[in-house]
Amino acid sequence: MSIKLPFLRFKDKQEQEKNEVKEKNIPDHVAIIMDGNGRWAKKRGLPRVAGHKEGMEAVQNVVRSANKFHISTLTLFAFSTENWQRPKSEVDFLMRMPSQFFQKYLPELLEKNVRVETIGDFDRLPEHTKKAVVNAKEQTKNNDGLLLNFALNYGGRLDIVQAVRKVAAEVEGKRLLVEEIDDQLFNDYLFTKGMAEPDLLIRTSGEKRISNFMLWQCAYSEFWFTDVLWPDFDEKVFIEAINAYQQRKRRFGTV
Numbered sequence: 572m573s574i575k576l577p578f579l580r581f582k583d584k585q586e587q588e589k590n591e592v593k594e595k596n597i598p599d600h601v602a603i604i605m606d607g608n609g610r611w612a613k614k615r616g617l618p619r620v621a622g623h624k625e626g627m628e629a630v631q632n633v634v635r636s637a638n639k640f641h642i643s644t645l646t647l648f649a650f651s652t653e654n655w656q657r658p659k660s661e662v663d664f665l666m667r668m669p670s671q672f673f674q675k676y677l678p679e680l681l682e683k684n685v686r687v688e689t690i691g692d693f694d695r696l697p698e699h700t701k702k703a704v705v706n707a708k709e710q711t712k713n714n715d716g717l718l719l720n721f722a723l724n725y726g727g728r729l730d731i732v733q734a735v736r737k738v739a740a741e742v743e744g745k746r747l748l749v750e751e752i753d754d755q756l757f758n759d760y761l762f763t764k765g766m767a768e769p770d771l772l773i774r775t776s777g778e779k780r781i782s783n784f785m786l787w788q789c790a791y792s793e794f795w796f797t798d799v800l801w802p803d804f805d806e807k808v809f810i811e812a813i814n815a816y817q818q819r820k821r822r823f824g825t826v
């Protein structure tokens with residue numbers, strides 16, 4: 572059984588298949604590097620912030636699609652540890668986006684049983700940003716639908732270094748033996764504690780780099796790249812990514 576998109580006319584079965592997501596092998600956890608917002612604006616002679624605003628609409632659209640496809644976890648790379656190097660005016664604008672997002676979409680997230688989480692160094696964010704995010708986390712904490720996880724002030728190397736520091740402190744405090752340290756234990760010290768690892772990592776705008784995103788967690792993820800700029804990312808592109816994932820995961824009856 573697959574989720575059909577009735578509004579699209581299909582030339583033939585093959586064409587139809589390209590516009591459907593089969594229920595088998597749906598990726599449990601999809602992570603997205605939402606790249607291309609500035610380029611989207613530049614192509615239109617608009618200021619960069621116009622690309623960020625349009626990109627925020629694309630965020631809610633991809634949440635709706637992930638919900639429809641019964642994806643369990645959707646992680647969105649919203650702000651990296653490197654993004655602090657951007658002009659102050661742009662960083663200030665970006666730091667107001669979480670609050671704007673929830674002002675517009677929190678009612679819909681609640682109605683759709685979505686739970687909001689974040690990964691990254693939360694403390695360094697401005698108070699107004701933290702307040703908006705803490706409020707959304709609190710209001711959605713008992714929801715058991717899609718886990719919408721925003722990577723905020725996140726870096727893969729920061730994630731690993733802060734985890735190593737915590738493990739080292741446990742060993743130093745005689746609360747942990749070196750021999751007990753393995754992958755499974757280490758996972759519990761990362762920002763993504765308790766979360767499934769990404770099955771599919773999508774990056775938009777044509778760049779084919781991971782840019783310090785979930786370095787440990789994506790060790791076994793399928794990567795899918797598209798030239799589409801993030802503000803233009805829609806359900807049709809999302810289906811293309813999931814279909815590509817499903818093609819790679821086809822067992823042809825084998826285990």
Ligand SMILES: CCc1cc(N2CCCCCC2)n2ncc(-c3ccc(F)cc3)c2n1
Pocket residue numbers: 605608623624626627630648649650665666668669670672673689704721723801
């Ligand atoms: C903090 C920078 C930033 C940028 C941004 N853009 C701009 C660049 C990336 C593309 C998407 C639109 N969005 N879109 C939603 C959020 C958001 C983050 C956390 C949260 F809890 C709720 C919403 C967001 N955050």
